[in-house]
Structure formats: C-alpha cells, structure tokens
Amino acid sequence: MPNFHGSDDEPKNWKSQWDILEYLDATLKPGMKSLETGCGYSSVVAASSGADHTTVTPSIDETERVKKFCDEAGINRENLSFDIGPSYAVLAKGGSELDLVYIDGAHGFPHPCVDWMHTEARLTVGGTLLVDDIRIPTCRMLHDFLLEEKNWKLERLIGDTSIFTKTGLTQNNADWMGQGANASYPDFSFLPAHSRAAKKSRHLAERTLATLGLTKPVKRLLGIK
Ligand SMILES: C[S@@+](CC[C@H](N)C(=O)[O-])C[C@H]1O[C@@H](n2cnc3c(N)ncnc32)[C@H](O)[C@@H]1O
Known part of the structure; x- marks a missing residue:
C-alpha cells in the first residue's frame, strides 16, 4: 500500500477508512464539483471518479506522491487539482459552488470548524458534507454543532465519519441567538x-x-x- 503522508525518511499512512473511500467512489461522478481538506487515498479515489475535485494540503510532497501513484496506476487525473497551503489560508480565497466537501485536513481546534466556515456557503443546498474523525473531540465539536442547526441533516455515520446534507440556505452565522447550539442560553x-x-x-x-x-x-x- 502506498504511503502518501509523512516524509521520505519517515513515511506515514493516514488513509481514510476503506468504507469512506468506497462511499466517495460511489458518490462522486463526472460533472460534480468536490473539495477535500487533506490529501491522500481520498484524492486518488476522487481523481478516478472523474469529478472536478480540489485537494487542499500544505504538503507538496503528498501531492507529488498522489500524482505519481495515479500516473503509474493509469488513473486519469485531469480533473484533480491541488491547492497548496494550509486550508485556513487557501479556502479564505473563496471559490465556485461545490456538491461535496470532505473535511479531513488539520484536526486541531479550530481547523475543522474553519474548513467548514470557508466552504459551507459554497456547498449547494442538497450538497454533502463529510466530517472525518469525530472521535477526536475537536472534530466532534463541528459534528455536534451541525446536529443542532436547522439547515443541516445527519444522513449517516460511517465509522467515525459523519455525513450531512445541507438542507437549506446558509444561515447568518454572526447571529448567535439563531443558532440551535445556543438554544440553552x-x-x-x-x-x-x-x-x-x-x-x-x-x-x-x-x-x-x-x-x-x-x-x-x-x-x-x-x-x-
Ligand atoms: C488524515 S490525513 C488525510 C488522509 C486522506 N483523506 C486519505 O484518504 O489518505 C490529514 C491530511 O491533512 C493535511 N493537513 C495538515 N494540516 C493541514 C492544513 N492546515 N490544511 C489542510 N490540510 C492539512 C495533511 O497533510 C494530511 O494530508
């Protein structure tokens, strides 16, 4: 199995769960627009799906390994693009509408929430959001917040990844009183x-x-x- 992560001297494998890779494989289709924070196996699956997919990672090494793997495996990666840099900086630039967002980049607070903040308005109503690693409390915070919001619906859990549908237009996040998470105020x-x-x-x-x-x-x- 390839190691996309870590350094050449100390390779690491932080692969998404197989079931998530299968979910992405079954869900992403040519013509869809998708984005992930983090890079690796999920990027390879996205490339092979033919979706117009963006991978955001600060690691050029990871992107080179993914490109090399795809080329050697004969996976067409013409619809896979990389945006290099920490996601809080890259995503703040904005971008076009998305059908699917997979949050699996930096896991420390507040990164999962910042990834969501910069992508949620780009996600179409009916679009899909995956929050990975919710056994990590700082990822779980985002999951718990979305459970309380009226424009997000938890569709299913796959292992410790939650899969939400955006069911309504983006709310005004400056309006803390309107947020379900603050109902106990x-x-x-x-x-x-x-x-x-x-x-x-x-x-x-x-x-x-x-x-x-x-x-x-x-x-x-x-x-x-
Ligand atoms: C758990 S791994 C992603 C695994 C990948 N989904 C897969 O299937 O192989 C976490 C990823 O987040 C990336 N990362 C670390 N800090 C980041 C940041 N500030 N912004 C975006 N990605 C970051 C790492 O380089 C790594 O690619």
Missing part, C-alpha cells in the same frame, strides 16, 4: 453548582421585567440607577 454550567440556580433565576427575573417594560420602574423603586 444562558448556560451557567461554568459556575460552581451552588451558584448556578441563583444566577439563572436572576437572569429569568430580569428578562421578565424587561419583557413587561418594568425594568426602569423596579430599578427606581429599589433606588438603583
């Missing part, structure tokens, strides 16, 4: 247990007064400015 769980209940009651009382337009009169009554 105010969340005082960062406080010691004994002070949580008091904080929450005070918050509810203040909100009720504000809703009734009584904040100012009550403050006047209590002599608070």
Whole structure:
C-alpha cells in the first residue's frame, strides 16, 4: 500500500477508512464539483471518479506522491487539482459552488470548524458534507454543532465519519441567538453548582421585567440607577 503522508525518511499512512473511500467512489461522478481538506487515498479515489475535485494540503510532497501513484496506476487525473497551503489560508480565497466537501485536513481546534466556515456557503443546498474523525473531540465539536442547526441533516455515520446534507440556505452565522447550539442560553454550567440556580433565576427575573417594560420602574423603586 502506498504511503502518501509523512516524509521520505519517515513515511506515514493516514488513509481514510476503506468504507469512506468506497462511499466517495460511489458518490462522486463526472460533472460534480468536490473539495477535500487533506490529501491522500481520498484524492486518488476522487481523481478516478472523474469529478472536478480540489485537494487542499500544505504538503507538496503528498501531492507529488498522489500524482505519481495515479500516473503509474493509469488513473486519469485531469480533473484533480491541488491547492497548496494550509486550508485556513487557501479556502479564505473563496471559490465556485461545490456538491461535496470532505473535511479531513488539520484536526486541531479550530481547523475543522474553519474548513467548514470557508466552504459551507459554497456547498449547494442538497450538497454533502463529510466530517472525518469525530472521535477526536475537536472534530466532534463541528459534528455536534451541525446536529443542532436547522439547515443541516445527519444522513449517516460511517465509522467515525459523519455525513450531512445541507438542507437549506446558509444561515447568518454572526447571529448567535439563531443558532440551535445556543438554544440553552444562558448556560451557567461554568459556575460552581451552588451558584448556578441563583444566577439563572436572576437572569429569568430580569428578562421578565424587561419583557413587561418594568425594568426602569423596579430599578427606581429599589433606588438603583
Ligand atoms: C488524515 S490525513 C488525510 C488522509 C486522506 N483523506 C486519505 O484518504 O489518505 C490529514 C491530511 O491533512 C493535511 N493537513 C495538515 N494540516 C493541514 C492544513 N492546515 N490544511 C489542510 N490540510 C492539512 C495533511 O497533510 C494530511 O494530508
């Protein structure tokens, strides 16, 4: 099996799960536009599918190994392109619409979320998003966030990769109140247990007064400015 990762002295194999490679093979078709963060076996599968596929990786070595492998295996890679650099920089440039995005690049926080941030608006409604390695807590954060959003639907899990469909137009991500992940606001769980209940009651009382337009009169009554 080829090693696409690591250095020539210390080769590594960080291959996606076989079932994911099979999923990509079955899903990607000529005419589709797809993008992945990270490079390797999934790039070879994307090349052989004939989809118009972009691989984003900071490693030129990986891309050279993938090209060499494809050429030696007789896999046509004319629709496979590489965008070299860390994904947070490459993807910030934007680009055309996508039918499928596979997030499997840098796994530390906040990279999976940044990959999503820069690609989600490019994904068409009905398009597919794969979040790899959700057994890693920093990848799982993205998975958990999407579970709560109304324009994303979890279709299935393959091992520790989640596969979502974008079911509606991109939401305004600056609107934190509109995000399902913030439905439990105010969340005082960062406080010691004994002070949580008091904080929450005070918050509810203040909100009720504000809703009734009584904040100012009550403050006047209590002599608070
Ligand atoms: C788990 S491997 C990807 C495996 C690949 N999907 C496969 O099937 O072989 C992670 C990849 O992320 C790449 N990577 C590391 N940092 C990155 C970054 N900042 N942006 C994009 N890719 C990055 C690595 O070079 C590596 O190709």
